[in-house]
Amino acid sequence: MRRINPLSMQDSYKTNPWYVTAAVLSSALFILYLTTFYNYVLFHTLAEWFAIIVAGGIFMVAWNTRQFMRNNYFLFIGIALLFIALIDVLHTLSYKGLGVFVDFDANLPTQMWIAGRYLQAVSFIIAPIFLGRKLRSNLVVIVYAIITALILLSIFYWKIFPDAFIEGKGLAQFKINSEYIISLLFLFSAGTLIWTHRYFDTRVLNFLVASIGVTVLSELFFTTYISVYGFSNMVGHFLRIISFFLLYKAVIETGLRRPYNLLFWELKGSENRYRSVTESANDAIISADTNGKIISWNRGAEIIFGYSEEEAMGKPLTLIMPDEYQQKHQQGMQRVKTTRKLRVSGKTLEVEGLTKAGAKVPLELSLSSWVLGRRMYFTGIIRDISERKELEKRKDEFISIASHELKTPITALMGFSEILSYELKKKSIAKASIYLNRMSEQMRNLSMLVSDLLDVTRINAGRLELNRESFSLDKLIDETIDNLYMNCAGHEIFFAGNKVESKVFADRHRISQVLTNLILNAIKYSPGKEKVIVRVRKDKNFVKVSVTDFGIGIAKKEHKKIMQSFYRAENVSKGQFAGAGLGLHIAVKIIERHKGKLWLDSELGKGSTFYFTLPER
Ligand code: ADP
Numbered sequence: 001m002r003r004i005n006p007l008s009m010q011d012s013y014k015t016n017p018w019y020v021t022a023a024v025l026s027s028a029l030f031i032l033y034l035t036t037f038y039n040y041v042l043f044h045t046l047a048e049w050f051a052i053i054v055a056g057g058i059f060m061v062a063w064n065t066r067q068f069m070r071n072n073y074f075l076f077i078g079i080a081l082l083f084i085a086l087i088d089v090l091h092t093l094s095y096k097g098l099g100v101f102v103d104f105d106a107n108l109p110t111q112m113w114i115a116g117r118y119l120q121a122v123s124f125i126i127a128p129i130f131l132g133r134k135l136r137s138n139l140v141v142i143v144y145a146i147i148t149a150l151i152l153l154s155i156f157y158w159k160i161f162p163d164a165f166i167e168g169k170g171l172a173q174f175k176i177n178s179e180y181i182i183s184l185l186f187l188f189s190a191g192t193l194i195w196t197h198r199y200f201d202t203r204v205l206n207f208l209v210a211s212i213g214v215t216v217l218s219e220l221f222f223t224t225y226i227s228v229y230g231f232s233n234m235v236g237h238f239l240r241i242i243s244f245f246l247l248y249k250a251v252i253e254t255g256l257r258r259p260y261n262l263l264f265w266e267l268k269g270s271e272n273r274y275r276s277v278t279e280s281a282n283d284a285i286i287s288a289d290t291n292g293k294i295i296s297w298n299r300g301a302e303i304i305f306g307y308s309e310e311e312a313m314g315k316p317l318t319l320i321m322p323d324e325y326q327q328k329h330q331q332g333m334q335r336v337k338t339t340r341k342l343r344v345s346g347k348t349l350e351v352e353g354l355t356k357a358g359a360k361v362p363l364e365l366s367l368s369s370w371v372l373g374r375r376m377y378f379t380g381i382i383r384d385i386s387e388r389k390e391l392e393k394r395k396d397e398f399i400s401i402a403s404h405e406l407k408t409p410i411t412a413l414m415g416f417s418e419i420l421s422y423e424l425k426k427k428s429i430a431k432a433s434i435y436l437n438r439m440s441e442q443m444r445n446l447s448m449l450v451s452d453l454l455d456v457t458r459i460n461a462g463r464l465e466l467n468r469e470s471f472s473l474d475k476l477i478d479e480t481i482d483n484l485y486m487n488c489a490g491h492e493i494f495f496a497g498n499k500v501e502s503k504v505f506a507d508r509h510r511i512s513q514v515l516t517n518l519i520l521n522a523i524k525y526s527p528g529k530e531k532v533i534v535r536v537r538k539d540k541n542f543v544k545v546s547v548t549d550f551g552i553g554i555a556k557k558e559h560k561k562i563m564q565s566f567y568r569a570e571n572v573s574k575g576q577f578a579g580a581g582l583g584l585h586i587a588v589k590i591i592e593r594h595k596g597k598l599w600l601d602s603e604l605g606k607g608s609t610f611y612f613t614l615p616e617r
Contacts, residue, residue: 072130080123110164124189207250306356526551
């Protein structure tokens with residue numbers, strides 16, 4: 001079952017191909033052309049009625065959908081066209097030869113024509129003002145009614161409307177000038193439409209602009225005729241039909257067949273916005289009905305739960321819930337059905353989800369409900385918080401490790417100092433010296449832990465400073481091994497292979513810290529295996545150092561994790577080996593700052609080799 005989306009269905013709706021429409025339109029125009037041979041007045045009446053019907057249709061669509069529309073452009077145009085159509089009806093009825101207004105000659109329909117076109121052009125210019133604005137439709141109707149009445153009065157009663165056609169002479173200068181002015185006004189209105197294009201669907205905009213363009217053309221033909229039955233007059237009327245046909249396509253056809261491209265254009269915008277957010281979100285956004293059936297499933301949900309949209313749609317929500325949550329969920333659903341209220345609405349809950357692979361994931365869930373018709377639906381925004389939980393766990397672990405690591409040397413120091421004072425009292429100097437040694441060893445541990453903590457803080461704050469100098473890495477390795485000699489009771493550290501000349505430009509102290517850490521780890525994690533091997537060799541433009549032991553090793557799945565701060569592998573965290581899980585993290589950061597790499601090869605129970613590289617100088 002796919003998500004049924006009324007808005008996207010609108011997009012898939014197909015109109016006839018353009019050439020079919022063009023063929024039908026041309027045939028209709030041709031038949032209309034034939035009527036000119038029979039009776040020009042009939043032709044004129046049919047042409048005008050077409051425009052009048054379209055204008056009336058636009059008014060009806062716009063008027064009856066006005067409460068849904070936020071874009072009032074079409075409502076304004078609709079009202080204007082209603083009154084323009086009224087003037088055009090009178091224009092048609094007053095046409096020469098029809099004999100409705102017997103006391104008037106061809107001047108009357110031409111005056112009506114000019115009045116109608118002025119009103120139309122000005123309305124098209126004003127309309128964009130209402131694109132993002134409220135429109136008091138009743139007021140607009142009253143204003144247009146008054147304007148129309150004034151026009152008609154000025155023509156029929158006061159007779160002050162300028163002459164437009166003079167029988168025997170042809171078009172009056174006023175009419176010709178007016179047609180040019182009207183053309184310019186229409187061009188201007190097309191400009192404002194293009195300027196405000198973002199408020200319109202492209203198809204609608206194209207039709208509107210094309211319709212205005214054809215209107216301008218038709219107006220130009222109307223500047224040239226001598227007889228109201230003449231050729232230019234006929235071409236002008238053909239163009240008028242085409243221009244209203246385009247208006248019909250833009251407003252009536254689109255309005256009725258693709259309402260989301262016209263009437264609910266903003267709604268479509270917000271739908272698209274919503275969809276792009278849902279699709280790009282890393283959080284799962286899932287909607288369900290009151291039966292708990294999934295009705296929408298985004299990409300985030302696919303990533304977190306592993307089910308594709310096809311797999312999840314229509315399934316019960318329990319699909320992604322561990323058993324222990326299912327009963328509570330059913331009860332909650334039942335309660336919502338009876339009370340029609342969502343208790344947890346707006347709250348964030350921590351829950352667990354069940355993935356397709358059967359794993360549990362810690363989740364943060366916020367729920368909201370919405371109503372469509374009489375039905376209620378829910379949308380949950382779900383965030384995978386495994387990482388945060390893992391971090392929290394590691395922090396807790398760290399606190400317990402750190403307090404243990406800090407407490408052990410302090411307790412030992414207290415113990416030793418008591419024994420020491422006792423031994424001094426007894427004056428057994430040799431024993432006192434042993435305890436003093438142990439005390440300084442404990443203090444060294446303590447100081448190492450504190451400086452590791454300081455280093456991590458520096459790294460996290462991006463304040464790890466390097467004092468670079470040029471030195472030979474092999475010499476530094478020699479020195480470091482010598483310094484560690486005291487620490488490697490029972491172990492032997494070999495500096496193996498050819499000691500290549502390996503000059504680097506680096507922070508000597510920090511690199512020694514990395515080496516010390518790797519060697520001490522190798523010793524610490526290989527009890528009973530006395531050999532630790534250090535190697536150095538050249539690798540392209542890098543110097544590569546490795547430290548190998550034959551100790552407890554590290555499971556493959558933990559190779560990456562042990563580089564994170566405070567992480568300690570499962571096989572060491574039972575307390576046999578002291579440590580806070582900071583050394584490797586610091587080592588990685590130091591090597592990365594030097595544009596080198598640190599990695600490892602290790603097998604559980606067999607031993608480990610840690611490598612790092614530094615650019616050769
Ligand atoms: P610490 O040794 O203080 O725990 P490190 O950051 O130096 O912290 O190391 C992180 C973890 O990596 C250790 O806790 C251990 O689990 C693992 N580890 C590091 N070096 C070795 C090694 N040579 N052999 C086995 N495990 C190691």
